[in-house]
Each structure stands twice: as structure tokens, then as C-alpha cells.
Amino acid sequence: xxxxxxxxxxxxxxxxxxxxxxxxxxxxxxxxxxxxxxxxxxxxxxxxxxxxxxxxxxxxxxxxxxxxxxxxxxxxxxxxxxxxxxxxxxxxxxxxxxxxxx
Numbered sequence: 001x002x003x004x005x006x007x008x009x010x011x012x013x014x015x016x017x018x019x020x021x022x023x024x025x026x027x028x029x030x031x032x033x034x035x036x037x038x039x040x041x042x043x044x045x046x047x048x049x050x051x052x053x054x055x056x057x058x059x060x061x062x063x064x065x066x067x068x069x070x071x072x073x074x075x076x077x078x079x080x081x082x083x084x085x086x087x088x089x090x091x092x093x094x095x096x097x098x099x100x101x102x
Contacts, residue, residue, distance in 0.1 A: 006031035006062075011038030017050050024055060031062040052076035 006029060014020070014034065020041065023029065032051070036042045044050075048063050053076040060068050 002027055004028060006033070008033040008035075009039055010035045013038060013040075015040040017041065017044065017047065020047075020051050021054060023051075024057075029055065029058045029060060031065075032060065033064050046079060048072070049076040049079050053080035 004026060007023075007026075009032075012034075023032070034042050041047050049072070051063065052060060052068065052073055056073070056077070062068060
């Protein structure tokens with residue numbers, strides 16, 4: 001779906017932050033909507049910031065019909081940058097080189 005700009009999740013049983021990671025494989029996203037009914041992940045206080053951090057390469061414009069601000073993006077980075085550092089430390093150097101473009 002190369003022209004996909006946004007997704008809405010209603011009663012999708014998204015209950016963990018880990019499930020949000022799957023969205024990173026989509027080519028482009030401008031907005032995301034998660035209804036609180038049927039998506040328990042919305043009960044976590046930091047779920048939006050995790051989503052912004054994990055999908056920072058998209059530059060999301062809206063989450064649940066609320067504009068994403070620069071302050072939101074900076075806060076997401078500050079909250080979760082340590083997570084990226086820990087993840088990178090767990091990779092073997094040869095696996096990291098595989099992730100780099102030619």
C-alpha cells in the first residue's frame with residue numbers, strides 16, 4: 001500500500017508496546033488513531049511517546065486526531081533514547097553492518 005497515509009485501529013486487541021513495533025515496516029504514515037475501546041495499549045501513560053520514538057522516521061503529524069508537536073517528539077526521544085542504546089549493545093557487529101545501506 002504505497003499511498004497509505006494513516007491507519008485507524010478499532011477493537012484491534014493491541015495490548016502491548018511491542019505490538020506497535022510492527023508499524024515500523026509500513027512505508028509511510030502521517031496519522032494513527034487507536035480507539036481506547038479494544039486497544040488496551042492506550043491505558044499505558046507513555047504509549048504515545050513510545051509510538052513517536054519507535055516511528056520517528058515517519059514524522060507522524062497526528063495521533064488520535066491530536067497534532068504531534070516538536071515538544072512531543074523531543075520528549076519521546078528523551079524518554080526512550082536509552083532503549084535504543086541498549087538494543088544496539090545487544091547486536092553483534094556483523095548484524096549491525098547488515099542493517100547499513102550499501
